[in-house]
Amino acid sequence: MPEASTPASSAATTTAPASLHQIVVVGGGAAGLELVTRLGDTLGRRGRAQITLVERARTHLWKPLLHSVAAGSMDPGEHELNYLAQAHWHHFRYRLGEMIGLDRRRKEVWVAASHDEEGREITPARSIPYDTLVIAVGSVTNDFGTKGAIEHAVPLETPEQAVRFNHRLVNACIRAHSQPGAVRPGQLHVAIIGAGATGTELAAELHRTARQVVAHGLDRVDPERDIRIILIEAADRILPALPERIADATGVLLKDLGVEVRTRARVSEVRADGVCLVDGAFIPSELVVWSAGVKAPAFLQDLDGLETNRLNQLVVTPTLQCTRDPDIFAIGDCAACPREGHTTPVPPRAQAAHQQASHLLRQFRRRLQGGPLEPFRYRDFGSLVSLGEYSTVGSLMGFLVGRSMFIEGMFARLMYESLYKMHELALHGGRRTVSSTLARGLSRRGGPQVKLH
Known part of the structure; x- marks a missing residue:
């Protein structure tokens, strides 16, 4: 330079x-x-x-x-x-x-x-x-140069982008309720491109929160008819970087929720009204999240x-x-x-x-002190996927429990939450982590369980 x-x-x-x-x-x-x-x-x-x-x-x-x-x-x-x-x-x-x-x-x-x-x-x-x-x-998000991804898909790299998508979701629900005609096809559909941990967890969370938004007086919107969540993955299965057993268990849970999962589906273009696939298929959706890769x-x-x-x-x-x-x-x-x-x-x-x-x-x-540096050795403690209040699944690696162990339910949920607590402990210490956790729990009891603005 x-x-x-x-x-x-x-x-x-x-x-x-x-x-x-x-x-x-x-x-x-x-x-x-x-x-x-x-x-x-x-x-x-x-x-x-x-x-x-x-x-x-x-x-x-x-x-x-x-x-x-x-x-x-x-x-x-x-x-x-x-x-x-x-x-x-x-x-x-x-x-x-x-x-x-x-x-x-x-x-x-x-x-x-x-x-x-x-x-x-x-x-x-x-x-x-x-x-x-x-x-x-x-x-940062890797959109692989896909046409229309920058203009029409929201990445989840920063809090600002996450808030931006949430605002779009709430506004879409209010708009659908207020408009004179019926809900358009794809108007309240959410296409999530990339079925890694972020995309998969978002799909499950959205199933619940979108319905909670509608439940706050938006009675012209029928969640079962109008709201649809589509998870799109180019690989052969969801969660391709995690053990297959976790992917299988997660897939069953998503199916029970009604989340549509499309694997071996490569995106060729993102448009304002939906997602185009390489095989020529078109998925109507006015809300698109890109979580397909990072660089x-x-x-x-x-x-x-x-x-x-x-x-x-x-x-x-x-x-x-x-x-x-x-x-x-x-x-x-x-x-x-x-x-x-x-x-x-x-x-x-x-x-x-x-x-x-x-x-x-x-x-x-x-x-x-002038001493030699030791090499870094990564220790894989396992993988956990949270599907919000519905379930949590994952595995703990062998050196923790003597063998690789599949876990789910409440124990898996506690292990998932402990990851964030470890981060808070590193930043704040034990006393402040406990007090902030209690404060957040009390504040959530006093308001709606989903953000409406």
């Missing part, structure tokens, strides 16, 4: 005390936020390093919750975490902005200017120096020579260091981390992000 276009040449460089080791983490998702919080509580609090989080959003919401926000069964405001407050409580710095480039020679991260809703500048373009850099920018953000492809794969992920060594720069680490969905005994990298899952953050916490202590 020409010198005239770099933030360092057009705006001030953020400075920090020269005596402290500067650890900069870019991305405040599950991996990045857990890492800066725990680094701040240890190295930052004791004055052994300066910890900085660079993040373009103001608040954090655990990504596996987005399908519940989209369905309307969860109020994001009750679960969002404010980065500025978290930084103050846990001894790290929060810097608002989006990473757009990197100068490895000068060891600087380039951050774009940020603006408010009215277009006024909040923070200028600038560069932030580092001694150790961790890139944890997560993933790392495109800017990683040209990040000062760092190695990436075809999904834009940064290729890292077993120690989570980028292959071409030992001072730069990558974790979470944006990292292609080798997995011992497997030809494919560590999967982009919340448990992997949590484990990588915990691993780097230990390794950075060794790094500051």
